[in-house]
Amino acid sequence: MNRGRGQALTSRHVSSLVIDSLCDEAGEQNHTVACFYFDFAVQKEQSPASAMGALLKQVVSGLEEIPEEISQAYQKQIKGLGGRGPRLPDIVKMLQTTSSKGRTFICIDALDECVPEYRVRLLDSLNKILQNSPGTRIFVTGRPHIRPEIEKRLGGRVMSLSIGTERGDMTRYLHSKLEEDTTPDAMDSSLKAEILRKIPENVSEMYVS
Amino acid sequence: MSQSLSHNTNSFNTSYTTAISVSSNVTIADGRSNILAWLSPLDPRLRHQDIQDRRVESIGEWLLQTEEFRSWHTGSKGDGSDRPVLFCYGGPGVGKTYIG
Numbered sequence: 001m002n003r004g005r006g007q008a009l010t011s012r013h014v015s016s017l018v019i020d021s022l023c024d025e026a027g028e029q030n031h032t033v034a035c036f037y038f039d040f041a042v043q044k045e046q047s048p049a050s051a052m053g054a055l056l057k058q059v060v061s062g063l064e065e066i067p068e069e070i071s072q073a074y075q076k077q078i079k080g081l082g083g084r085g086p087r088l089p090d091i092v093k094m095l096q097t098t099s100s101k102g103r104t105f106i107c108i109d110a111l112d113e114c115v116p117e118y119r120v121r122l123l124d125s126l127n128k129i130l131q132n133s134p135g136t137r138i139f140v141t142g143r144p145h146i147r148p149e150i151e152k153r154l155g156g157r158v159m160s161l162s163i164g165t166e167r168g169d170m171t172r173y174l175h176s177k178l179e180e181d182t183t184p185d186a187m188d189s190s191l192k193a194e195i196l197r198k199i200p201e202n203v204s205e206m207y208v209s
Numbered sequence: 210m211s212q213s214l215s216h217n218t219n220s221f222n223t224s225y226t227t228a229i230s231v232s233s234n235v236t237i238a239d240g241r242s243n244i245l246a247w248l249s250p251l252d253p254r255l256r257h258q259d260i261q262d263r264r265v266e267s268i269g270e271w272l273l274q275t276e277e278f279r280s281w282h283t284g285s286k287g288d289g290s291d292r293p294v295l296f297c298y299g300g301p302g303v304g305k306t307y308i309g
């Protein structure tokens with residue numbers, strides 16, 4: 001069962017569920033969906049510029065043509081130090097432009113796993129996008145301790161919702177894990193029933209990451 | 210479930226192919242993927258697909274039905290109460306419980 005980090009019953013699963021549900025309707029509604037998953041294990045690589053750049057990349061790859069502004073910035077950049085990526089303020093400007101046309105959904109998972117200094121800059125960047133592109137909606141998951149920070153940095157634009165795991169979720173999760181058991185004969189049905197009954201009783205709420 | 214993410218990727222592939230066949234100029238298509246790679250070295254879609262593959266169906270679906278999610282998703286129109294950001298957090302004071 002151990003697959004290491006990132007096995008979140010709520011955060012990761014909820015984020016991917018939300019992303020898929022937004023993507024499923026994206027075709028009809030003509031909106032854009034971009035996501036980013038923060039992860040302690042690769043924290044250093046996930047700088048504000050590379051994270052915001054990854055969001056921009058997803059928005060742009062859904063467009064038929066690369067906006068002039070972006071290809072010009074790219075041409076300029078390769079003439080200089082070749083290989084140097086775009087700077088955060090430029091990425092923010094490009095995102096403001098590309099998201100101003102229609103509705104853009106940005107989903108960010110496990111924001112608490114972002115380096116705190118990076119998080120400040122990331123939230124400020126998102127705030128700038130919200131100010132300039134009213135069609136942008138942002139979905140964020142994370143641990144409760146970052147809630148005051150998010151609410152402060154994003155002004156009065158945040159609605160917060162607790163996502164303690166429902167008992168039904170717990171049972172479904174256990175069922176699926178028991179189904180995957182590679183040695184099913186080692187467990188009889190009464191043991192299985194006991195697991196399904198006792199674990200959800202004892203774990204009222206959980207948050208795994 | 211992954212239809213739209215792959216739809217995005219498909220639209221990318223389509224224009225890539227079109228660029229080659231229409232203009233017979235490979236540099237246009239190359240330009241596109243170079244620019245995308247330049248925007249960020251990271252590719253969260255791969256991560257998304259990985260998580261999606263391991264997701265247990267229907268877990269967390271109740272969230273999509275909540276009032277909070279719905280109003281975030283729809284957005285109210287111009288009455289000043291609209292909140293474009295939805296922050297979902299693990300229950301307050303809940304210890305870390307690791308499964309897996």
